[in-house]
Amino acid sequence: xxxxxxxxxxxxxxxxxxxxxxxxxxxxxxxxxxxxxxxxxxxxxxxxxxxxxxxxxxxxxxxxxxxxxxxxxxxxxxxxxxxxxxxxxxxxxxxxxxxxxxxxxxxxxxxxx
Amino acid sequence: xxxxxxxxxxxxxxxxxxxxxxxxxxxxxxxxxxxxxxxxxxxxxxxxxxxxxxxxxxxxxxxxxxxxxxxxxxxxxxxxxxxxxxxxxxxxxxxxxxxxxxxxxxxxxxxxxxxxxxxx
Numbered sequence: 001x002x003x004x005x006x007x008x009x010x011x012x013x014x015x016x017x018x019x020x021x022x023x024x025x026x027x028x029x030x031x032x033x034x035x036x037x038x039x040x041x042x043x044x045x046x047x048x049x050x051x052x053x054x055x056x057x058x059x060x061x062x063x064x065x066x067x068x069x070x071x072x073x074x075x076x077x078x079x080x081x082x083x084x085x086x087x088x089x090x091x092x093x094x095x096x097x098x099x100x101x102x103x104x105x106x107x108x109x110x111x112x113x
Numbered sequence: 114x115x116x117x118x119x120x121x122x123x124x125x126x127x128x129x130x131x132x133x134x135x136x137x138x139x140x141x142x143x144x145x146x147x148x149x150x151x152x153x154x155x156x157x158x159x160x161x162x163x164x165x166x167x168x169x170x171x172x173x174x175x176x177x178x179x180x181x182x183x184x185x186x187x188x189x190x191x192x193x194x195x196x197x198x199x200x201x202x203x204x205x206x207x208x209x210x211x212x213x214x215x216x217x218x219x220x221x222x223x224x225x226x227x228x229x230x231x232x233x
Contacts, residue, residue, distance in 0.1 A: 004156075035224075042117070042206060042226040043157075088156070101222065105156040
């Protein structure tokens with residue numbers, strides 16, 4: 001199938017690490033993305049990873065990619081209240097002479113005080 | 114850089130009327146723009162892809178006569194919901210694609226803030 005799958009909710013305590021997981025289906029995907037959507041706002045590209053990378057770190061964000069299992073994760077260290085948002089995983093898939101992004105349903109990150 | 118604006122941010126209209134939503138890339142040229150629809154607790158649904166100067170390509174199940182897309186310039190695309198009905202109420206998001214502003218050989222999509230359409 002075409003699905004990119006994510007859990008719908010994740011609840012963590014402020015200061016803890018958050019790990020948001022995603023599975024995808026197309027082994028030929030070249031790029032995988034994490035987008036953040038804050039309430040009432042548009043989507044913001046957080047980070048992306050090339051398919052030939054296993055890990056990418058950018059300040060508090062760490063992306064891990066397991067190509068064998070087609071599993072992508074986003075770890076947010078020291079989670080803050082400002083991290084409350086919906087996080088979307090997306091894979092870039094070739095389509096005709098173009099490409100399209102296939103989206104997960106989004107994981108709502110809830111921060112407990 | 115890479116800002117995409119949408120206007121209006123929120124609109125309420127009566128059933129049977131038409132509504133136009135504008136999407137602009139403010140500081141870059143977007144050869145391709147995408148229109149998405151987002152349902153509560155659901156993923157983004159791609160409605161159509163438009164390339165400047167050519168007809169939009171609609172996804173399966175999206176009525177092209179109902180959702181009119183015009184991509185008249187490299188910085189502007191419009192979505193017109195014609196004869197709107199309550200079931201068209203949704204959050205519509207546009208996205209513009211440019212060659213990576215960071216110089217890597219990749220394209221990046223930048224998203225507008227979305228338009229909340231409510232049809233009464």
